[in-house]
Amino acid sequence: xxxxxxxNILIVDDYKTMLRILRNLLRQLGFNNIEDAxxxxxxxxxxxxxxxxxxxxxxxxxxxxxxxxxxxxxSDDSLKHLPFIMITAESKSENVIAAKxxxxxxxxxxxxxxxxxxxxxxxxxxxx
Amino acid sequence: MPAGVVDPDIxxxxxxxxxxxxxxxxxxxxxxxxxxxxxxxxxxLTATDLEIYNELEALGRYIHEAKDDIAALRPDEVKDKYLPxxxxxxxxxxxxxxxxxxxxMDATELVEGVMGDVDSExxxxxMEATSTIYExxxxxxxxxxRITKVCKALQDIEEKIDGxxxxxxxxxxxxxxxxxxxxxxxxxxxxxxxLNGPQLSDEAKSQEDIDAxxxxxx
Numbered sequence: 001x002x003x004x005x006x007x008n009i010l011i012v013d014d015y016k017t018m019l020r021i022l023r024n025l026l027r028q029l030g031f032n033n034i035e036d037a038x039x040x041x042x043x044x045x046x047x048x049x050x051x052x053x054x055x056x057x058x059x060x061x062x063x064x065x066x067x068x069x070x071x072x073x074x075s076d077d078s079l080k081h082l083p084f085i086m087i088t089a090e091s092k093s094e095n096v097i098a099a100k101x102x103x104x105x106x107x108x109x110x111x112x113x114x115x116x117x118x119x120x121x122x123x124x125x126x127x128x
Numbered sequence: 129m130p131a132g133v134v135d136p137d138i139x140x141x142x143x144x145x146x147x148x149x150x151x152x153x154x155x156x157x158x159x160x161x162x163x164x165x166x167x168x169x170x171x172x173l174t175a176t177d178l179e180i181y182n183e184l185e186a187l188g189r190y191i192h193e194a195k196d197d198i199a200a201l202r203p204d205e206v207k208d209k210y211l212p213x214x215x216x217x218x219x220x221x222x223x224x225x226x227x228x229x230x231x232x233m234d235a236t237e238l239v240e241g242v243m244g245d246v247d248s249e250x251x252x253x254x255m256e257a258t259s260t261i262y263e264x265x266x267x268x269x270x271x272x273x274r275i276t277k278v279c280k281a282l283q284d285i286e287e288k289i290d291g292x293x294x295x296x297x298x299x300x301x302x303x304x305x306x307x308x309x310x311x312x313x314x315x316x317x318x319x320x321x322x323l324n325g326p327q328l329s330d331e332a333k334s335q336e337d338i339d340a341x342x343x344x345x346x
Contacts, residue, residue, distance in 0.1 A: 017229045018269040024233070024240075024262045028255060060273065089273055111266040114259045 003128035005030045007053035012036070012043040012069065013087075014061040022056060022087075025114045029121070030128070040064025044072050047079055054125070059088035059095065067102055074103040083124045087112060162188040199299035202307075203292040211286050218275045218282075220328050229268040236261045 009031055011022045019036045026034055035052070037043035041064040043057065055073070059066035066086055073079045086099050087108040096107055106120040122128060162184050173181065236258050243251040293300065327333070333341070 013269070015269045015272060017226055017233070017265060020230070020233055021262050021265050021269075024237070025259065028240075028259055028262075089270055111263070111270055113263045 003122075003125045004053070005128070006033055007031065008033045008035065008051060009054045009056065010035050010037060010043060010046060010052045012038070012040065012055065012057035012061070012066065014038050014058065018058065025117055028114065029118055040066060040069030040072070043069050047073065047082070048076075052082065054121075055082055055084045056087055057084065059086055059090045059099075067098060070099065070102045070104055085120055085124065087117075162191070195296060195299050196303075198292065199296050199303045202300065202303060203289045203296070204300050204304070207286055207289045207293055211282055211289070215279055215282055216328055218279055222272050222275055223329075225268045225271060229265045232261065233265055 009026060011019055011026070011034060013019050013022065013036075016038075019038075023034050023036070035046060035050075037046055039061040040057070043055070044064070046052070047055070055069075057066040057069055064072075066088065070084055070086070073082055073084060080103075083105045084103070085106045085108060086104050087110060088095070089110040091109045099107055105124045108116055108120050118128075239254060240258050243254050246254070
């Protein structure tokens with residue numbers, strides 16, 4: 001099935017420059033409907049207010065971290081099937097294991113490149 | 129007196145000290161406690177008593193010297209001057225890299241904007257180049273996170289030093305007074321004093337300030 005490039009994507013990061021980088025890279029991949037949030041709680045609020053098809057989140061944010069956001073999403077009946085990719089500088093095995101156990105769809109370690117972003121998104125959405 | 133039995137006078141003295149200080153004695157009170165015990169030793173001293181006396185005296189001396197050494201390091205100065213300055217410098221790095229990153233991205237977005245005006249082969253090359261620039265801009269996020277970690281470590285160090293400053297307050301004051309007196313004698317600016325590096329933006333002089341200062345010599 002073809003990937004819908006009009007899907008609504010929520011990007012979450014406490015660094016505004018990273019949000020801008022992600023937005024630009026996603027736009028270059030053909031995705032234009034992008035919303036952002038600067039921590040997990042803001043993201044959760046947006047996810048409950050509007051329909052999103054994909055979440056790309058950082059881990060290390062305050063007050064709500066990316067892993068807390070992921071757990072909230074997976075425990076919410078209306079959101080639990082939402083594809084969720086973690087993009088983070090946290091690269092220890094224990095982080096990856098914790099994220100996997102919490103139900104992450106895929107995991108990207110910073111610094112990352114556009115090709116990795118595309119590959120990881122494809123692994124969740126199918127080739128595009 | 130049999131070995132292992134404490135002199136009743138010393139026991140009484142220890143009990144008083146325990147009541148006054150509790151089971152944990154602060155660093156600043158250790159010398160007083162040791163001196164107190166030593167002064168309570170009286171009468172015919174056995175060889176063991178003398179050995180204990182000498183050990184206590186050496187311990188007292190050692191603690192006194194250690195206190196002086198730590199006070200001379202001026203932990204108050206580290207806490208009040210160097211640590212806040214280090215944190216400010218690190219914050220300035222984060223801000224400067226953020227500004228630079230956004231400037232780079234502004235320019236890159238402009239390049240992206242003209243991709244529709246060129247042929248597809250050139251547009252593909254521009255797309256690849258701009259992607260690479262965006263990826264590289266991720267350094268600001270990574271360095272920012274590392275610097276935040278260092279700032280948190282500095283905060284932890286500040287709390288520990290705060291404890292030292294409280295414990296060694298009076299000794300530090302003595303060292304401060306001595307250093308102040310010495311400073312008044314030799315306050316000439318050396319070449320080393322002039323090596324300050326870049327100034328933080330709210331302290332830095334503008335080119336206009338510099339020009340005005342230079343003009344004031346005319």
